[in-house]
Amino acid sequence: MKLRPAAAAEIDRLARIWYDGWQDAYAKILPVELARVRTLESFRDRLQAALADVRVAEIAGEPVGFCIVTGDEFYQLFVSTGARGTGIAAALVADAEVRLARSGVATAWLACAIGNERAARFYEKCGWHRAGTATSLLDTPGGIFHLDVWRYEKNL
Incomplete structure (x- = not known):
């Protein structure tokens, strides 16, 4: 496995990973009005906008996962x-934590959809702790969508 910056040429492959993963993890637990706007194209657009902050995991030259950090x-x-x-x-996660720490972040945070128990267990296994709930303001084509989430934090 190799971790590296994402390339523009692989946005379609990464968008497919994101879309499929989103459908698997969130389609059944989040409001249908949000699921309706989380299209494959929307994930392509979001990846394009965040490309400089995307890190890819590859096996045998093929992207198999990614993460994005922004600010803290x-x-x-x-x-x-x-x-x-x-282990990808x-x-x-470990790579993201290093990048966050190198950028001066002392305490990093992430939003986990309420009800995504699999992700919550994974983050806790990685040393993150649930700090409470928060409202994420999600940008959608119809405007800002308010979503209550579990807020996780980790001192780096």
Whole structure:
């Protein structure tokens, strides 16, 4: 496995990983009006906008996961279905924590959808602690969508 910056040429592959992972983890637990706007194209657009902050995990030259950090936030983490359980997610988390610390962040945070128990257990296993709930303001084509989430934090 190799971790590296994302390349513009792989946005379609990464968007597919994000879309499939989002459908798997969130489609059944988040409001249908949010699911309706989380299209494959919306994930492509978000990846394009965040490209400088995207790190990719690859195996044999093929992207199998990615993470995004922005400011003091561990913003996104997605791993392809076939690569789950291989340690890729933990490697991406560790890499993100190093990047955040190097940028001067003392306490990083992430938002975990309420009800995403699998992700919550994983973050806790990685040393993150649930600090409470918060409201995320999600940018959508129809405007800002307010979503209550579990806020996790970690001292770096």
